[in-house]
Amino acid sequence: MIKPTVREKKNFGFADVPEDTSFEAGYLVSVNSGWRSIRPVVNTDKCIGCMQCYLYCPDGVISIQENKAVIDYDFCKGCGICSKICKPGAIGMERER
Ligand code: SF4
Ligand code: SF4
Numbered sequence: 001m002i003k004p005t006v007r008e009k010k011n012f013g014f015a016d017v018p019e020d021t022s023f024e025a026g027y028l029v030s031v032n033s034g035w036r037s038i039r040p041v042v043n044t045d046k047c048i049g050c051m052q053c054y055l056y057c058p059d060g061v062i063s064i065q066e067n068k069a070v071i072d073y074d075f076c077k078g079c080g081i082c083s084k085i086c087k088p089g090a091i092g093m094e095r096e097r
Pocket of ligand 1: 053088089
């Protein structure tokens with residue numbers, strides 16, 4: 001019988017999270033944005049630098065620079081999770097042209 005895998009629950013702090021994007025850390029090695037149909041766009045006036053998007057992006061392509069979120073479009077796949085998680089509504093999804 002196959003047993004379900006229960007993910008270990010543990011608390012972690014910012015010090016436990018890598019500071020760089022996945023690409024800079026060497027995890028993503030080839031550009032994967034070719035099939036993206038929509039892209040996240042950060043409104044820097046609304047961004048408060050809370051790092052939630054940085055923590056939740058499944059591809060680790062968001063970095064925080066000068067207290068604002070910056071997205072690496074070469075590796076962003078356009079899933080929209082960052083837009084959903086951003087409470088101030090600083091990330092809008094725009095159609096690719
Ligand atoms: S979640 Fe929103 S407000 Fe927070 S850093 Fe990301 S873009 Fe900025
Ligand atoms: S759209 Fe998805 S892959 Fe792109 S930055 Fe947001 S969470 Fe990361």
